[in-house]
Amino acid sequence: MLVYSTLSREKEEFKPIKGKIVKMFVCGPTVYDYPHIGHAKTYVAMDVVARYLRFKGYSVFYVQNITDIDDKIINRAREMNIKAEELADRFLRIYYEDMEKLNVKSVNLFARATQHVEEIIEQTEMLIEKGFAYESNGNVYFDVSKFSDFGKLSGQKKEELIAGARVEVDENKKSPEDFALWKSMKEGEPFWNSPWGRGRPGWHIEDTAISLNYLGESYDVHGGGIDLIFPHHEAEVAIAESLTGKKPFVRYWLHTGFLLVNGEKMAKSLGNFLTIRGILEKYEPMTLRFFLLYAHYRSPIDFSYELLNEADEAYKRLDTSFRRAQRSEGTDKEGGEDRELKETLLSCKHRFFEAMDDDFNTREAIAALFPLAKAINVSPLSDVETVSEVRSFIKDVSEILGLFESKEEKNIKPEIIDAILDIRKMLREEKRYDLADRIRAKLSECGIEIEDSGKETRWKIS
Ligand SMILES: [Zn+2]
Known part of the structure; x- marks a missing residue:
């Protein structure tokens, strides 16, 4: 299997540090606002990376950090007149909900920055001790001139970095490209x-x-959006390698391409800021997931509703065919061969895994599924053995891509939902709407959406 790493700028054979164990880290969100579809692009892509590695038999431990203290959080909380902590909690919950809807389920551990301040202070102290950092008026900065490899990930030369460092007058820093490890408190800010x-x-x-702390001094995969390469990931390399002396800190750096909206960068000021929630008001979550995966993760995506509509149609076409196959068990045990379906399955499977093994190319992998869907549509689905092979392949695809999950697999018993809704109906009759609403919210968490019309309540699996 080949994986492209930003550090080497080429596809490399994937070989974890220790046998079949893969340690993986992806930069999580700064929780100060609704997650947008750029977040969705990165986290859906990285979800498939983890899923595919697990499918190939690797034991993946996947950690995501949550930035729950930051200037943006402090400023937004101030605007809203609430505590920074409260704002972060609120948007973290929303982030989890959005990810759940998009079927992003592979993260093993979410680690909040504010719960690791002790470790942060320890690392900062050690960097000062080793001479890589200095204190200045209650701030601590990393001294970039002490780390000769600075720039190796982003491929920039030191002079360019200095020229490119934001011209911010900061008399506390020795040099403009030095970055803060610890920031002294300003009036009214949360502090440790x-x-x-x-x-x-x-x-x-x-x-x-x-x-x-969780993955050790060197680990296998670090992912994140391409905009994080510099300065964020460059700074991470500098900190970690200065601390441990072990190189490389990370074996494979995976960066996801930009998400543009109608050719422009997404920005609040341009009015083209699209939240996951906003899209999911009009589209099924699986449509958005499919849309994002029908592009290679490193490629940029230029979002438009036209393309999303096309993705919606394409996804439904595939899903309908796959469901047809999943419902069938075949009728002919004597091996009434369905040559065409069998042959298409073989070539499709080959193309699918070849694409996934080539740097997680989900674009090509999905493209390989269309001929199979077509063959299912025209097949009598009689040959028991072929049908069972088709079904098992669809199951693998669904495990890897997190798409085409059959609703039956969710194991929902209609009688139980009906019983819960019966109780909710009684509560509504007694005007105990708070409890009725909580039942609705709880069911929604389990993937069941309910709709009241008059006294009737209908439900569906989302
Ligand atoms: Zn990060």
Whole structure:
């Protein structure tokens, strides 16, 4: 299996550090707003990376950090007149909900920055001790001039980095490209006590504090959006390798391409900011997931509703055919061969896995499914053996891509839902709407959407 790494700028044979164990880290969101479809692109892509590795027999331990303390959070909380903590909790919950809807389920551990401040302080102290960082007026900065490999991930030269460093007048720093490990408290900000006084962690060290803690000094896969390569990931490499002396800190750096909207970068100021929630008001979650996966993860996606509509149609076409196959068990045990279906299955399977083995090329893998869907549609689905092979392949595909999951697999017993709705009806009659609403919310978490019309309540599996 080949995997492209930003560090080597080429596809490399995938070989984890230790046998079949894969340790994987992906930069999670800063929880200050509704997740947008750019987030969806990265997290759906990385979900498939983890799923595919697991499918291939690797034991994947996948950690995502959550940035729950940051300037954006503090500012937004101030605007809304609530505590930073409360704002972060609220948007973290929304993030989990959105990911659940998109069937992003492969993360083993979410680690919040504010729960790792102790580790962050320890790393900062160690960096000062080793001479890689310095304190200045209650702030601590990483001294980029001490780390000669700075720029190796983004492929930039040091002079370019200095020229490119934001011209921010900061008299505390020795050099403009130095970055903050610890920030001293400003009036009214949340703070933690540290050897340098009250303050809070910088962004980059949050990830290394978490990843070194859970994944060790070197690990296999680090993923994230392409916009994070510099300075964020560059800074992570500098921190980790300075601390441990072990190179490389990460074996494979996987970066997802940009998501544009009608050719432009998504920005609140341009009015083209699309949240996951906003899209899911009009489209099925699996349509969005399919749309995102019907592109290679490193390619940029130019989002438009026209393309999303096309994806919707394509997904439904595949899904309908696959369901037809999944419902059938074949009728002819004597091996009434269905040559065409059998042959299409073989070539499709080959193409699918070849594409997945080529740097998780979901675009090509999905393209390989269309001829199979076509063959299912025209097949009598009689040959028991072929039908069973088709079904088992669809099951694998669904496990890998997180699409085409049969609703039966969710194991929902209609009688139980009816019983719950019966109780909800009684509550509504007694005007206990708060409880009735909670039942609705709980069912929704289990993937069951209910709809009241008059006294009747209908439900469907979402
Ligand atoms: Zn990060």
